[in-house]
Amino acid sequence: RAGSGVGGLVGRKSGTVSGNTVLSETVSGVDVVGGFVGGNISSGVIVGNTTSALDLVLGQDTVGGLVGINEGTLSGVNFSGTVSGRDVVGGLVGVNSGEINSSTASAVVYGRDNVGGFAGSNTGSLLNSSAASTISSSGSNIGGMVGDNSGMLSGGSSSSVFTVAGETAGSVVGGLVGINSGTVSGNTVSSETVSGVDVVGGLVGRNTSSGVIVGNTTSALDLVLGQDTVGGLVGINEGTLSGLDFSATVSGRDVVGGLVGVNSGEINSSTASAVVYGRDNVGGLVGTNLG
Numbered sequence: 001r002a003g004s005g006v007g008g009l010v011g012r013k014s015g016t017v018s019g020n021t022v023l024s025e026t027v028s029g030v031d032v033v034g035g036f037v038g039g040n041i042s043s044g045v046i047v048g049n050t051t052s053a054l055d056l057v058l059g060q061d062t063v064g065g066l067v068g069i070n071e072g073t074l075s076g077v078n079f080s081g082t083v084s085g086r087d088v089v090g091g092l093v094g095v096n097s098g099e100i101n102s103s104t105a106s107a108v109v110y111g112r113d114n115v116g117g118f119a120g121s122n123t124g125s126l127l128n129s130s131a132a133s134t135i136s137s138s139g140s141n142i143g144g145m146v147g148d149n150s151g152m153l154s155g156g157s158s159s160s161v162f163t164v165a166g167e168t169a170g171s172v173v174g175g176l177v178g179i180n181s182g183t184v185s186g187n188t189v190s191s192e193t194v195s196g197v198d199v200v201g202g203l204v205g206r207n208t209s210s211g212v213i214v215g216n217t218t219s220a221l222d223l224v225l226g227q228d229t230v231g232g233l234v235g236i237n238e239g240t241l242s243g244l245d246f247s248a249t250v251s252g253r254d255v256v257g258g259l260v261g262v263n264s265g266e267i268n269s270s271t272a273s274a275v276v277y278g279r280d281n282v283g284g285l286v287g288t289n290l291g
Contacts, residue, residue, distance in 0.1 A: 032068035033059030044072035064093035088120035112139035117160035141178035200226030211239035257287035
């Protein structure tokens, strides 16, 4: 049976790892698996390492292209292979509760729940980083950059591609974040299409009551596509949206809005000039407003 806390270079670390290369083609384990380091604890620093020949990082839960769990600092790292797991899977890191900055992921990511092109789950700070991943998931909480965000996501960009559409696509899907209960500020989504089944948004699938989304852009986004509860930027908003705008096409069936599908929170200083297709409960700004 494969192990837990598995890394291509180090299983679990607390020191500094800088300027190393992993040449393994495959790194595999069960839980907390990373192509470079399985678990980077709070005092750990990983800077400028490469995995140029790594094709596949394979595990079950908490799997990342470079790091399974990061509690420390990652800076100037990147990953461009394939990552496959079940729950909490990310192109660069499975779970981040530390700080990541100036890093990139252009991975092929397979998972079920809490799947992101960059991170499966973020409870720390994710700054000035980008994801250009290809994501395949039929579960829930799926984001172009982060599957489940309860931390800070700022200055980032996502051009990730969602490869599963129609009845087999996932739910709670966002071009940047699947589900957000943290702060999402000053990011850009440049994916052409964001698609899912239910609770789909061009930026965030569901923004919970503690979530704050401010000043993000979706400059190249052409189409947000789902079935029920679909919004140009946010599928369901229970928190705060401010300074947002959307000007592309939104298509769904029931509860479809140019900016938000369902709003039970607060929206201010935001605009939608979208083309909106739907059947019932369809609005230029909001499909259903409960706020």
